[in-house]
Amino acid sequence: MSAITIVNRLQDLLDKFRAADFLAPLLLRVYLVPVFWMAGSEKFHNMESTIEWFGNPDWGLGLPFPELMAFLAMSSELGGAVLLAVGLATRWISLPLMVTMIVAMVMVHLQNGWLAIATGKGLFATERSMEAIERLDRAKSILREHGNYSWLTEHGNFVMLNNGIEFAATYFIMLLALFFYGGGRYLSADYWIARRWRVV
Numbered sequence: 001m002s003a004i005t006i007v008n009r010l011q012d013l014l015d016k017f018r019a020a021d022f023l024a025p026l027l028l029r030v031y032l033v034p035v036f037w038m039a040g041s042e043k044f045h046n047m048e049s050t051i052e053w054f055g056n057p058d059w060g061l062g063l064p065f066p067e068l069m070a071f072l073a074m075s076s077e078l079g080g081a082v083l084l085a086v087g088l089a090t091r092w093i094s095l096p097l098m099v100t101m102i103v104a105m106v107m108v109h110l111q112n113g114w115l116a117i118a119t120g121k122g123l124f125a126t127e128r129s130m131e132a133i134e135r136l137d138r139a140k141s142i143l144r145e146h147g148n149y150s151w152l153t154e155h156g157n158f159v160m161l162n163n164g165i166e167f168a169a170t171y172f173i174m175l176l177a178l179f180f181y182g183g184g185r186y187l188s189a190d191y192w193i194a195r196r197w198r199v200v
Contacts (some may be wrong), residue, residue, distance in 0.1 A: 003160055006177055022188075024088075025178060025183055025188070026183075026184050026187050026188070029178065029188075032080075032084055033084050033085045034081075035075075035081075036077040036084070037081035040074050042069060047074070050074070061103075061107045076097055077097070086188070087189050087191070088188070089190070091179050091182050094179040097171075101168045104119040105169060108163070108168075109165040112162055112163045112165070113126040113131075113164045113165075114164045114166055114169075115129055115166055116164050116166040117160070118159070119124065120135065129162045133160065137159065154184055159167060
């Protein structure tokens with residue numbers, strides 16, 4: 001049996017998994033639902049401070065029309081979570097959510113580099129994240145000396161938030177995949193609506 005035949009048979013084997021290709025967009029949607037629901041809920045419950053943060057140029061984003069911008073961000077996140085949950089208008093809702101992620105990346109996270117969690121070494125470590133690790137080490141030292149450190153870290157280690165673009169970029173890529181591929185077969189409202197009413 002030639003190498004080409006073996007490769008072709010392996011490819012045929014992989015192609016059989018396409019029968020379950022609906023799982024990828026389903027899992028992307030399910031993963032993103034709580035992300036956007038929590039983000040939108042936080043804005044909704046703290047709308048006054050959200051508007052202030054959107055509009056203030058000194059310690060906020062300095063965006064024009066902060067009331068409108070805050071409302072649009074909150075609405076797209078809450079509405080997006082609901083639509084993604086049922087797979088309705090998946091490609092359409094991906095657009096405003098991607099815009100929200102771009103604004104977050106550029107206006108909030110870009111200055112902090114890539115990493116969401118600070119690390120003092122590695123390819124994506126920055127001077128800022130290395131300084132954060134110094135502070136984290138100092139905080140751990142204080143807790144070891146004056147606190148019950150083993151109890152405090154029983155369910156996980158302390159970390160220092162770096163607030164880089166990592167999470168927002170990841171969500172953007174997930175939304176981009178949903179924009180191109182839709183909500184998936186079988187387990188999305190889009191699929192059944194298209195089967196019933198869309199004229200090809």
